[in-house]
Amino acid sequence: MRTRTTILIALTLALVTACATPPPPPPPEPPAPTGPVWPEEAFRAEQPDAGPQPSVTIPSVETFQLDNGISVYLVENHALPTVTMRLRMNVGGMYDPARKEGLNVIHMELLDQGPKGVSKVEYETRKADLGARINFAGGTHTSSLTISTLKRQLEPSLDLALEALLKPGLRKEDLARVKQRHLASLAQQLASPQNIGYRLYPALMYGGKHPYSKLATEKSLQAISLRDCKAYTRKITPAGAELFVVGDITAEELKAAWNPRVKGWRARGRQVKQIIPEAKPREGNxxxxxxxxxxxxxxxxxxxxxxxxxxxxxxxxxxxxxxxxxxxxxxxxxxxxxxxxxxxxxxxxxxxxxxxxxxxxxxxxxxxxxxxxxxxxxxxxxxxxxxxxxxxxxxxxxxxxxxxxxxxxxxxxxxxxxxxxxxxxLPLNYFEGYxxxxxxxxxxxxxxxxxxxxxxxxxxxxxxxxxxxxxxxxxxxxxxxxxxxxxxxxxxxxxxxxxxx
Incomplete structure (x- = not known):
């Protein structure tokens, strides 16, 4: 009996001792973060000098005309088997009719939806198959068609681009989609102080009815019809047009590619010279x-x-x-x-x-x-x-x-x-000695x-x-x-x- 009592007392004491054991100390706090250590190399005390004046080789430009009067500016560069071309046409947004501001940009984007009989999806698929970039763009003074392609795909790429230019689809559903995109973009611009400023400032600078003061609005974009776009297409002529080409192509190769494809595309009447009035800022400061x-x-x-x-x-x-x-x-x-x-x-x-x-x-x-x-x-x-x-x-x-x-x-x-x-x-040799x-x-x-x-x-x-x-x-x-x-x-x-x- 005494032995059992002794054992129970010993167990009780052991249990009490175990419970009374203090918890382990908390882990030490992490060291305070230190700032970056910058190397003390002497060269960091001074800004490095600019390198030597690099030599610049100004490429030579060959000029000539296509059979239909387009002026060509060719820079041969045979380092890569690619050709980049831009056809710049002498019609721009500064001539948009009153209450139809934005017509030039809408029309040029409509050309980019594909030629007649070719849907937008098929048009993009054909461009992708060729590995070509074909882009139409409207501007203030001019409109442009830009083509960038491998040389071996030059002719089919040119065929597709000129088909879209000379035989455009001009479909009602494409126009609706293009207009909706521009209307959404305009709404976004009008919600931003920065975009409002950049959009409006030239009109204040040039003032009044100056061609540079034209602004596309929701009302003017909504007013543009398919009939307007079809009429605008007739203004796209080679009169005053310029073709800039850089890449792996010679003048003879370029003529052989372009002349047969644009022989029926002729200027109508005389080229209209662009007369730009001086700026007369809007009254006020x-x-x-x-x-x-x-x-x-x-x-x-x-x-x-x-x-x-x-x-x-x-x-x-x-x-x-x-x-x-x-x-x-x-x-x-x-x-x-x-x-x-x-x-x-x-x-x-x-x-x-x-x-x-x-x-x-x-x-x-x-x-x-x-x-x-x-x-x-x-x-x-x-x-x-x-x-x-x-x-x-x-x-x-x-x-x-x-x-x-x-x-x-x-x-x-x-x-x-x-x-x-x-x-x-400016002269083509402008940068010689620049x-x-x-x-x-x-x-x-x-x-x-x-x-x-x-x-x-x-x-x-x-x-x-x-x-x-x-x-x-x-x-x-x-x-x-x-x-x-x-x-x-x-x-x-x-x-x-x-x-x-």
Missing amino acids: IFFVDVPGAVQSQVMVGHPGPSRQDKDYVANMLMAQILGGSFSSRINMNLREKNGFAYGARAGFNYMRTTGYFSARSSVKADTTSKALREIAKEIKMMREAPPSSEELTREVRGHVLTMPAWFATSGGTLNTFSNLVFFG QDKVMAVDAATVHAAAQDKLRESDFTVLIVGDAETVLPDLEKIAAEGLFGPSKAVVHLDPNGNPVKK
């Missing part, structure tokens, strides 16, 4: 479009400027780069890096065929809109008042020169470079360009944003005359129509 609740404002400040043909183009370009054309430019460093108003800001010259204009632009936080406007005005003023620093000029000169080889590195780049020269009426011209520009020349090409006053300013946040300070700026003599803010709707305050 500060324009405002209300987008209730917008957390950002689109800010645009500008005035009419030089054309692409201006004799001081290189100095103008470098000046604009220093002011707002690159990431390291003054306006971007001010609005983005110094003040944190915006993710980015830019400024520069916008060129049309024979005219141009200057604009500075950014999407800024709504509550910093007036501050951003004042900073942009300050940077433009400072650009006019003093020459750029040697560091700024060297950065932009070297950056521009070092990028030049890329302009001719691909077939598409070469085609775009030469087609732009022709568009602006690097030396850029390197020769000094700070005094850039300063002279700023004084000559940037205005002191009378700007066209567009602000798109939330009226409740933006308008009070905007009205103060207008009253001060910061951007011109007009003391009132002009209120517009997203299509540029006046709105009563």
Whole structure:
């Protein structure tokens, strides 16, 4: 009995002892995170120097005409078995009839739905089978057909593209689909301050009934009919047309491919020369479009400027780069890096065929809109008042020169470079010695360009944003005359129509 009692006591003591054992200590806390350790190599203290000036070989351009009068610009490049071609036709959106704005773009996209007797699905399948890219596009001055294909597929690709151009399907159901896509895109644009600004600003800059002031609206797009598109097709002629070709093809091969296929496509009447009036900005200095609740404002400040043909183009370009054309430019460093108003800001010259204009632009936080406007005005003023620093000029000169080889590195780049020269009426040898011209520009020349090409006053300013946040300070700026003599803010709707305050 005593033994059993002793055992029970021992077990009880053991159980109590086990229960009283303290829990294991908690795991140690992880060490506090340390910041990144940057290597202390000496080379990190200074920005690396730019590389040597690269040599650029400007491709030669052969010019001739097809039998039906199309002017051809050919750059032979036999490095790859591919051919890129762009047929640029002398009809564009600037000639869209009143209340049918958008007709050119709608019509050219309708051509891209396939030729007569070939559905859109079959058309895309045939392009895919050929491995070819075929694209129709409308523009302000011109319309284009671009073809990119392997050389061995050149003839069937050309057959398909010209069939779509000369024997278009122009189907009612395709038109409905194309219009619906453009209407949806327009609705999306009109919901964004940035898109409203970019869409509306040229119309304010050129003013009134200028061809560049035409805007496609929901009403004008809805009004476009299949009959309009069929009538527009008759305007697509080879009169004044230009064919740019880069790739693995000779002049004789090109003529053999094109001449038989377009021999029945002839110009009707004389070519109409495009006459572009000078810009006459809309009356007023500060324009405002209300987008209730917008957390950002689109800010645009500008005035009419030089054309692409201006004799001081290189100095103008470098000046604009220093002011707002690159990431390291003054306006971007001010609005983005110094003040944190915006993710980015830019400024520069916008060129049309024979005219141009200057604009500075950014999407800024709504509550910093007036501050951003004042900073942009300050940077433009400072650009006019003093020459750029040697560091700024060297950065932009070297950056521009070092990028030049890329302009001719691909077939598409070469085609775009030469087609732009022709568009602006510049000689095909324009870029011979161009690097030396850029390197020769000094700070005094850039300063002279700023004084000559940037205005002191009378700007066209567009602000798109939330009226409740933006308008009070905007009205103060207008009253001060910061951007011109007009003391009132002009209120517009997203299509540029006046709105009563």
